[in-house]
Amino acid sequence: MDGTIASTELMNSGAQALLRALKAQGVDVIFGYPGGAVLPIYDALFQQNEIKHILVRHEQAAVHAAEGYARSTGKVGVVLVTSGPGATNAVTGLVDALMDSIPIVCLSGQVPTHLIGNDAFQEADTTGITRPATKHNYLVKQSEDLVRVVHEAFLVARTGRPGPVLIDLPKDILIAPAPYREPMTGATHRSYRPRTEPDPRRIEEAVALLKRAERPVIYAGGGVINAGPEASRLLTEFTRLTGFPITNTLMGLGAYPASDPLFLGMLGMHGTYEANLAMHGCDVMLNIGARFDDRVTGRLSAFSPDSKKIHADIDPANINKTVPVDVPIVGDALAVLKALMAAWNKDSTQPNRAALAQWWRQIDTWRAKDSLRYTQSRDPGSIIKPQYAIEQLYKATRGRETYITTEVGQHQMWAAQHFKFEKPNRWMTSGGLGTMGYGLPAAMGVQVAHPDALVVDIAGEASILMNIQEMGTLAQFRLPVKIFILNNQYMGMVRQWQELLHGGRYSSSYSEALPDFVKLAESFHAVGLRAETVDDLDRVIAEMIAVDKPVIADICVDQKENVFPMIPSGAGHNEMLLGPEHKGASGPSVTNEGMALV
């Protein structure tokens, strides 16, 4: 980083210099797992009290926990792993954070510099392996670089489009004395200078389009969450000012209050009928902080064919990547929203209220389809519908400070559809990478950041087993995370695709030989609960919330339930499949091209 030279102070060891730099960066917790190469750091951690260390049971979980911490606080999550397998185990978490733009600094141990390249014990080419898995990475080869690299890593992780940064730390660097210097305030990087302020001319072009729009839609994503709660507040203010309909991506849920009448729900593959058809039929689209992901667009050639598109993104590489846009705006979502608000108020053009009212009448007919509808029988002994379980969970947690994480699959989509988020930073899910096993460790990280909040991991019985070892972490650190398993004894999303696309041949998607989750919880010093029928559900949810301990609630749900609506692979937004509740509903058959898509 550039800036005036600050005075330096020689620390007794690199490990001590490292911890001091972390403290200067505001770090109060590290998620990690020790090993030979990082013992000097663990020794330094032992001799201080300011930074808390949460011992995970697997390094992948350390990264997901740091993601949960970061996404629920807006701060950088910090991970500490040893060399070799410690670092390779962290790779899935790093790619997850890269795809979802989560700020992480991962410290990995490395064999001493003189052994690098010798196939030493627990040596791996960590910077080589993680180069495409991180926003940036470093190998510290000289003690005098250590502290500068740490400060720089935090700058890179949290600014621009946030992401994971890894610092590989050879053991001899951690042992040798190292100079410490404070981070420079207002420091800029030599070559890394992300653009955050939008071009005012583009903002004017955008407002000119928006003012004349007859069928507008706002499509907001995770970039708004990353820009901080103020960006969500401004998004809400701007949307209400315009009266435009708004939809959120999976990553953007909570950026706009779900209970607001202007909110159309989530869009995309399992989005609502009204959100997808509004996207398809709009004449002006304002995308803020979303990246036209393939789960959102469906078939590109059929995507919103008649609209002028405005795309605001902090990452210029996201603009015109897959969807050509008419008004590109590079900038931070908060800065863009401020500028849009000011330009909207300044532009004297009156918006076309009559056309907008007509557009809303059209949207209301789509809304009337009630595309998320399902039928729950209340007869005693009835099987629980997974959607109903989420709705009851939502009702029971309203008014509380609640944070939801998920694993990946059907339960994740039902949670996104049926749990209503009113505020940002309350919803943690693996969107881009789709990492099964994300939810439990992410919930751990959230609970560490918010000790008094209710933190629920909405899970499936297959995903939860991917990081189930973290039950040990919950017990050790008294983290009262609630694991709410929608147990249908199938990898439900795999089964759904096999049903719809592969002739119902359920190849390897049955969850054979499941554990008894109640006993499993008890063996990890947690509370195990089970709801087998609709009669048990509310009692189990109430008990789960009341207990001040980690809980696994095993909710036995309908095995045959599928997630609807669904835009099949290779189809457009206007070619949605509706659920069995919608008589006469028919969708397109899947094309050969669609079969090849994931």
Add this chain to the structure above:
Amino acid sequence: MSDTNLRSATISVLVENESGVLARVIGLFSGRGYNIDNLTVAPVERDGSKSRITVVTRGTAMVIEQIKAQLDRLVPVYKVLDLSEGPHLARELALIKVLGTGEKRAEALRLADAFRARVIDATTESFTFELTGATDKLDAFLDLMRPLGLAEVSRTGVAAIARGTKTIS
């Protein structure tokens, strides 16, 4: 924008001369499925702190824009310049070994002279030529040498720079 025509682009990238920076650039191309037709890299600052990478690539207009944006977001990248957007100069150097005797050998030498290739090594059964020029000139010369005993080629890849007063920094 839905243009499917492929075009060639010569892109200069000014980077921090740090360990792994070339791997980052190359990994970006392979990881995202972009083509590299030609690539050169060398330090360009007196203190060795910056290197210049020149990449010749191919793609649709949308892909070329994407390549530039992806390069520009790499942390150690100072500047990305698409030289093919304006008038520019591109040169390559090749060392070319031709084996033969008699008339073929004499013909190789005559053609080398016509192309202004320099003889930098010779034996009674070989010539080694040094030839500088645009890629297509080198290609044309090599085509001519093939039937005349072309035995080995070493090429530097393209170095390129904008015409006139325009600079990368």
